[in-house]
Structures are given as structure tokens and as C-alpha cells.
Amino acid sequence: MGAKAKTAKAKAKSVKKVVKKVAEKPVNKAKEAFLAKKITVKAKENPKRKGSASYDRFKLYDKSETVGDFLKKGGTRKDLDWDSEKGFIKF
Numbered sequence: 483m484g485a486k487a488k489t490a491k492a493k494a495k496s497v498k499k500v501v502k503k504v505a506e507k508p509v510n511k512a513k514e515a516f517l518a519k520k521i522t523v524k525a526k527e528n529p530k531r532k533g534s535a536s537y538d539r540f541k542l543y544d545k546s547e548t549v550g551d552f553l554k555k556g557g558t559r560k561d562l563d564w565d566s567e568k569g570f571i572k573f
Contacts, residue, residue: 517550525570536561543571 523543530537539557546552549562565571 517548517553519549519573520547521549521552522572523570524572529568529570540565540570549573 521543528537528540530540539561542552542555542557543565546555546557552562553559562571566573
């Protein structure tokens with residue numbers, strides 16, 4: 483077996499070890515649960531200033547069922563924190 487073949491074989495083993503470690507890594511259950519929470523809009527009207535970015539992101543709540551959906555569509559964690567603190571939304 484040549485030097486290149488040994489190096490390639492060693493790299494393949496190390497890649498397999500990394501993949502195995504990632505696969506064995508425990509899933510963060512708390513994060514999963516948070517992303518699955520349903521969002522309920524409590525505000526009767528959009529409380530944000532028209533034309534602002536936060537106004538547009540607030541409209542995403544109506545199009546999203548869960549926290550994960552909201553974040554995928556462009557909402558931010560800060561939006562969730564602020565709006566729930568102010569009582570505009572509920573989980």
C-alpha cells in the first residue's frame with residue numbers, strides 16, 4: 483500500500499469518527515420544544531410603525547403557526563422576546 487493510500491484511509495477513518503460523533507450528539511430538546519411552540523397574536527392591530535422592518539416582521543406572525551416557522555420566514559428572536567414581553571403575542 484502506498485503512502486497516498488494510507489493517508490486517504492486515515493482521512494476516511496477520521497471523517498467517519500466525526501460523523502459518528504455528530505450523529506451521537508444529543509438533540510437539544512428544549513430548543514426543539516421552543517421551536518415547536520404555537521404563536522397566538524394577542525394584539526388586535528399591528529402595534530409597529532407602518533413602513534418599518536418590525537412592522538413587516540410582525541405581519542409574519544399571521545403567516546406562521548410555530549416559532550420555527552416565524553424564524554424561517556425572517557422573524558428574529560428579539561422580535562419574539564419583545565413582542566411577548568409587551569403582550570402582543572403569546573406562546
